[in-house]
Amino acid sequence: MKVVNHREISECTYEITLQTDVFFPAEPGQFVHILVDPPHQLRRPLSLASSSGGEITVVYKTFGEGTRTLTNKKRGDTVNVLGPLGNGFTLPEQEKVMLVGGGVGVPPLLWLAKELHKDGKKVSAVLGFKSVNQVFYRREMEEYAEVTVVTDDGSSGEKGLVTKWLDPEADVYYACGPNPMLKALEAQLAIPGYNSMEERMGCAIGACFACTVETTDDGYVNVCKDGPVFPKGRVKLP
Amino acid sequence: MKVVNHREISECTYEITLQTDVFFPAEPGQFVHILVDPPHQLRRPLSLASSSGGEITVVYKTFGEGTRTLTNKKRGDTVNVLGPLGNGFTLPEQEKVMLVGGGVGVPPLLWLAKELHKDGKKVSAVLGFKSVNQVFYRREMEEYAEVTVVTDDGSSGEKGLVTKWLDPEADVYYACGPNPMLKALEAQLAIPGYNSMEERMGCAIGACFACTVETTDDGYVNVCKDGPVFPKGRVKLP
Amino acid sequence: MSLRVHLPGLELKNPVMPASGCFSFGKEYAQFYDLDTLGAVIMKAATKEPRLGNKTPRVAETSSGMLNAIGLQNPGVDKIINGEMPFLNGYALPKIANIAGSSPEEYTETAKKMSPHVQALELNISCPNVKEGGIQFGTDPHLASNVVRQVKKVSEVPVYVKLSPNVTDIREMAVACEQAGADGLSMINTITGMQILKERRRPLLHNQTGGLSGPAIKPVAIRMIYEVYPYVSIPIIGMGGIGSAEDVLEFLLAGASAVAVGTANFHNPFVMPEIIADLPGVLRNYGFSSVEEAIGGAHY
Amino acid sequence: MSLRVHLPGLELKNPVMPASGCFSFGKEYAQFYDLDTLGAVIMKAATKEPRLGNKTPRVAETSSGMLNAIGLQNPGVDKIINGEMPFLNGYALPKIANIAGSSPEEYTETAKKMSPHVQALELNISCPNVKEGGIQFGTDPHLASNVVRQVKKVSEVPVYVKLSPNVTDIREMAVACEQAGADGLSMINTITGMQILKERRRPLLHNQTGGLSGPAIKPVAIRMIYEVYPYVSIPIIGMGGIGSAEDVLEFLLAGASAVAVGTANFHNPFVMPEIIADLPGVLRNYGFSSVEEAIGGAHY
Ligand SMILES: Cc1cc2nc3c(=O)[nH]c(=O)nc-3n(C[C@H](O)[C@H](O)[C@H](O)COP(=O)(O)OP(=O)(O)OC[C@H]3O[C@@H](n4cnc5c(N)ncnc54)[C@H](O)[C@@H]3O)c2cc1C
Ligand SMILES: Cc1cc2nc3c(=O)[nH]c(=O)nc-3n(C[C@H](O)[C@H](O)[C@H](O)COP(=O)(O)OP(=O)(O)OC[C@H]3O[C@@H](n4cnc5c(N)ncnc54)[C@H](O)[C@@H]3O)c2cc1C
Ligand SMILES: Cc1cc2nc3c(=O)[nH]c(=O)nc-3n(C[C@H](O)[C@H](O)[C@H](O)COP(=O)(O)O)c2cc1C
Ligand SMILES: Cc1cc2nc3c(=O)[nH]c(=O)nc-3n(C[C@H](O)[C@H](O)[C@H](O)COP(=O)(O)O)c2cc1C
């Protein structure tokens, strides 16, 4: 896919927009598996931040060498993309929806917020970042949701962890972020919810069993195919 | 070094000009060792086709994967270059000089021709190519030398091998091309000469002994450091 | 240009098949292309009882390669036959079952159940990622001979033995397996490796070590096949880092009669049909008029 | 931030040195930087008599690696001492001599002559590229013990043994060498591999097989060092695919006390000074305050 736009939107966080050459029927919560240049052998799973009008957007953080290599792609270059993959978020029956995102967990929730907003839901969003330099998509999210920004050091918005600033009114939640955050939410919240999970992947289509996670009732499932979104309580968060 | 120019000058043959960021004191016959992108581990040795005014030019053929990767470099990209390496051509005492080049053996001889022309030598050049699509640097060479182009199939200039169209007047020769050509010239010509040799390289500075060639008198020497130019008869051509 | 290869139990229309464990039981890749494009399919390892496999992380990336420590996760031979194979049975292509176990009995039990449903067995005596059930058989010629002999007794179909590269003398292992009655060899399984997570100061994979695969190991696979070829008369299915039709030709020349593609599927899910489409042109470029003509070509 | 490491015979101001055979005797790289930047230097293999080595081609490129079959070309121990070492003696850095041979006697002869001139010997029992003189000692614990014991008798300096990864059980080899008196281990030498030249239908290297080195083999080196570390009390010099200070830290965590850099020098002649300059920052990033603190860190 051709790079349409590629920019740093906050410290070490990049937003890349690609032109889909083919029909690309995706929904919020799904991800793509992106090829990075040699000597990297494995693709990188990244959540879709949006898909519409023949373009997809992904937001990623430069974590290791593969994502650092990806930053070299310039407008007009091509990126090999596999997807859309995995399941999306199941849209709620409930009216008051809380989104909880940590860092690069925010982008898929932005897309979800947009859909929920369209459906007339009341959406609140608690977005956690390390510090003010890392904050992104605040303004974009405010179009669809009541936003609380939380930073570890209080340098922007509230101070502390997202779990301190949750919306007590919500009757369902959607969370995307590091496992400790997902775990803390499960423990703290009595309402139903959905977790979007991360695991290291090989194939990303369910064929290699790299990305297994244990369910509470039915052995192992694959994050890539049976997830990445799981209803709260379905899997044992590692 | 920054790419100043990069173009295909004949079938599968590219000319790349790079800006030397540092003082680059080179002479005809020397080569550079060029890094290609991962997963390629080894550099590629390529002869200098010229070096002047803070720019160097190299002409290469896409032989395998490394050189094919090199073709992706665009103007403004950087290429990691080690050099200048090896010895250069020893300039002749003799007056009538014949240059014999096969394919990508031509570029260093063009530079040599220029130097010889400056010195007022009488230069003839026999340039061998597979066929008319592969011919390059004919016109450039004609500025300094009496040129005979030879193609395997006669589609441009004379037909056959360069060894059929040598200059009987010459009293010294300089050859750059495949080993069978160098061997045939050694066997056929009674005059003194110089061969520029190729061998697979690791370090290109004399430290790994990858590129050894046997001398007729003194054991092994390294093409990268003791060559690539050897006086006729010094080494056993493989 | 004939791509056909005739091997014990297997009439292959082309020599390209997925490597065990990289293709599950076919369903996922069937979304990308018609599986009947392939020469055959080698299924994921089956064991007598279900296995949960190792904890995650199960994969890591290395330079031109990857490490995996899946640990033979599978639903057990019965569920594979009843739950997974019906899908594959909808295709005409030959099926090879990869079987593993912790004891000769486990191997024979699994082989007995599996062999009526497939065209060949691939005996996995080389899985480096489980405490029991694999590599100890693959690094000792006596243990290997014994398990091969026992499986041969119960199998209705030819038995290929998948060798481990983690040995001092691959030739000795290959010859021992042939003498014990193996009908073919698969070479190579992964090389044991490790990556350390510097942040945590411990091995990245939960299993600590994992099997190295991908282009990084291709030269080792080529060397081992080249070493073994002159010493055995049974055919070799070659694997280890294959990602192109040129790679396939290199394996054929080294002595492989067919090849399997593993890691490259993760890189490019279309890689096998692409290789099969490219193969005739590549063979022609190098002067061959069939796959069979190229087999062992570097030995003459 | 202290980069110092104290090893038998070697007081290293930093743990980075060139791997044997990739640096000749130092003269060439001295054009690029002051050799005294390095922790030590490991010289190219020396044998009793001069050796011509193998015919070319001697190197090939692989994905993230290279194959070499130099074949121990060297002018012989006497010429090395008289012709090559005077240049190195102009530097203050510790010198390690890599010695090889076809028989225990050849090893001891070379060791006897060499040891007065260096701070340590590295016994190369793992060169895969010569018919005689190397790898047979490195793949059999009894032969290895014997040659180590004999060299220890004649050497005036500590003896490090360079192990071959081409074995089923690296731990057994390591323990055998320690018991025979080795003062340290070097791990790993190259993995035997091959590339086939499709145009010619034969192995590309004149020697047919060659040793695989470079980033491709790093996971194997890390695994072997990690496996050996808890079983020996002598220090390990780690090598195999190192190209950055992050790689060095990974080797230290696995259990290496110092490291050697080979193939990466060909990629970037400045790589060793760059690594040494980066090392303090990398150690700090991962919470270490000295090199010695990181050694074996992944085991606790
Ligand atoms: C379904 C899914 C969606 C994701 N969405 C996003 C997103 O939108 N934005 C974003 O920045 N990150 C996202 N991640 C995490 C992202 O995949 C990793 O940060 C990235 O793969 C790291 O690659 P690297 O080259 O930077 O790191 P390296 O350390 O070089 O990667 C080495 C290997 O480990 C894998 N790996 C390392 N960390 C992770 C991780 N946390 N999850 C999965 N694989 C990992 C890599 O894919 C690669 O195979 C997602 C992960 C999953 C599973
Ligand atoms: C001193 C010297 C000067 C040279 N000058 C030129 C030149 O000006 N223009 C030009 O087109 N070619 C030149 N060559 C040959 C050029 O180096 C090879 O064509 C090139 O390295 C092939 O790389 P590849 O990636 O295309 O092939 P691959 O097959 O992918 O290369 C694999 C490995 O083999 C090496 N290799 C393959 N063929 C050769 C060869 N003929 N000589 C040396 N190494 C080889 C590569 O460097 C690499 O290490 C020269 C060679 C030498 C030794
Ligand atoms: C994720 C993964 C799972 C594997 N599972 C198995 C297995 O179940 N049985 C087996 O015999 N080999 C297994 N292998 C080894 C491959 O079949 C193959 O031998 C090896 O990966 C080398 O080929 P490649 O480099 O093309 O991947 C597995 C490899 C990978 C990468
Ligand atoms: C060109 C070359 C020559 C080598 N020569 C020797 C040698 O003479 N003695 C030796 O013990 N090891 C030799 N080796 C092995 C290296 O010292 C080292 O163990 C190996 O290459 C792994 O490290 P690397 O991946 O950093 O290259 C050689 C390696 C290469 C690439």
Ligand code: FES
């Ligand atoms: S990544 Fe292969 S099964 Fe999920």
Ligand code: FES
């Ligand atoms: S390439 Fe290393 S000595 Fe010539």
